[in-house]
Amino acid sequence: MGGLWVTRWARMAFCGWPWNHPGNPTRAAERVESCLRSGRSGTRGAERELRRLGTWRRPSLAVQPPRRPKSTNPFTRAQEEDWRRRNKTVLTYVAAAAVGMLGASYAAVPLYRLYCQTTGLGGSAVAGHASDQIENMVPVKDRIIKVTFNADVHASLQWNFRPQQTEIYVVPGETALAFYKAKNPTDKPVIGISTYNVVPFEAGQYFNKIQCFCFEEQRLNPQEEVDMPVFFYIDPEFAEDPRMVNVDLITLSYTFFEAKEGHKLPVPGYN
Amino acid sequence: MSTAMNFGSKSFQPRPPDKGSFPLDHFGECKGFKERFLKCLRDNHFENASCRNESKEYLECRMERQLMAPEPLEKLGFGDLIDGKSETKSEP
Numbered sequence: 560m561g562g563l564w565v566t567r568w569a570r571m572a573f574c575g576w577p578w579n580h581p582g583n584p585t586r587a588a589e590r591v592e593s594c595l596r597s598g599r600s601g602t603r604g605a606e607r608e609l610r611r612l613g614t615w616r617r618p619s620l621a622v623q624p625p626r627r628p629k630s631t632n633p634f635t636r637a638q639e640e641d642w643r644r645r646n647k648t649v650l651t652y653v654a655a656a657a658v659g660m661l662g663a664s665y666a667a668v669p670l671y672r673l674y675c676q677t678t679g680l681g682g683s684a685v686a687g688h689a690s691d692q693i694e695n696m697v698p699v700k701d702r703i704i705k706v707t708f709n710a711d712v713h714a715s716l717q718w719n720f721r722p723q724q725t726e727i728y729v730v731p732g733e734t735a736l737a738f739y740k741a742k743n744p745t746d747k748p749v750i751g752i753s754t755y756n757v758v759p760f761e762a763g764q765y766f767n768k769i770q771c772f773c774f775e776e777q778r779l780n781p782q783e784e785v786d787m788p789v790f791f792y793i794d795p796e797f798a799e800d801p802r803m804v805n806v807d808l809i810t811l812s813y814t815f816f817e818a819k820e821g822h823k824l825p826v827p828g829y830n
Numbered sequence: 831m832s833t834a835m836n837f838g839s840k841s842f843q844p845r846p847p848d849k850g851s852f853p854l855d856h857f858g859e860c861k862g863f864k865e866r867f868l869k870c871l872r873d874n875h876f877e878n879a880s881c882r883n884e885s886k887e888y889l890e891c892r893m894e895r896q897l898m899a900p901e902p903l904e905k906l907g908f909g910d911l912i913d914g915k916s917e918t919k920s921e922p
Contacts, residue, residue: 693905693906693907694904694905694907694909696907698879700879723868724868724871724872724876725876726876727871727876727877727878728875728876728877728878728879729878729879730878730879733878733879733882733907734882734885734906734907734908735878735885736867736878736885736888736889738864738867738868754844755844756842756844757842760842763842763843767845767848768845768847768848769847769848769849769906770847770848770849770850770851770852770898771847771851771852772851772852772854773844773846773847773851774844774846774847774851775850775851777851777854778854779854780856783856785854785855785856785858786855786858786860786861786864787852787854788852788864788888790852790889790906792907
């Protein structure tokens with residue numbers, strides 16, 4: 560709006576000034592009046608004046624007149640109206656689809672959780688670690704893998720924790736048993752909880768434990784020593800994975816931590 | 831639980847065991863079986879294939895003494911051992 564005011568004043572000043580000859584006072588007044596009148600004649604007048612001045616700029620959308628069809632031919636006008644209507648419906652559909660996609664992406668989280676609960680897949684995309692798989696497993700006898708064992712203890716836990724065999728030679732598809740030993744040399748019962756790690760980690764996805772002693776609290780009484788077995792197997796598909804061709808050594812490493820009373824450790828798995 | 835700081839590659843995801851955790855053998859009831867198994871391993875250069883009978887016996891001991899949920903041996907991968915015990919002894 561400020562722009563229009565400026566131009567109006569400028570128009571007045573401009574209109575009045577060059578023709579303000581002392582000899583023709585009435586003519587100058589006429590001219591100023593005509594200028595002013597043209598200024599008040601609406602946007603079209605302003606447009607004409609500004610075009611003369613060379614500072615014409617398209618007015619804002621608010622003052623734009625309703626859109627008229629570009630052609631004046633009555634036949635093509637109907638077609639244009641039709642196109643315009645069709646464009647509007649297409650635009651509406653596209654906008655609705657975009658909003659629908661956004662809503663679907665938000666809804667996917669609880670829906671996926673529902674799906675996991677009903678089908679029981681529980682976070683792992685592979686549903687094949689069932690016990691009937693073990694039953695029908697065929698050992699791949701020509702692929703011998705050495706499994707070494709490592710035992711670690713967190714600094715605050717005073718147990719003596721070590722494996723009872725340094726290594727074991729297994730083949731994929733064969734179930735194997737291994738032992739760790741833990742001793743509590745203190746005079747107080749201590750509760751420990753352990754986790755494990757498999758190196759190389761790509762082979763870890765083929766390392767399946769049927770039963771072990773990890774992720775659950777294990778309580779050792781004072782001066783008690785127990786054997787802790789690990790019952791595991793290596794998936795027979797290990798032999799068919801091209802990335803595992805050079806893998807001959809797998810290291811299973813267990814680490815024990817002290818479990819404090821009331822402290823719940825996050826257990827892997829889908830809750 | 832890998833401590834290496836590789837942010838690009840996937841980290842190791844420990845998985846819970848299929849059948850859960852072994853209860854602790856506080857009274858050493860199956861210790862004899864375990865010793866036999868370990869001795870077998872040491873004698874056979876730590877080859878698991880030679881000592882599957884002993885491991886089967888250890889697990890059977892556990893199942894008898896309520897230290898392990900009873901499971902048919904086929905489901906534990908010992909199907910071939912049940913059919914012919916004499917056959918496995920001749921295997922290399």
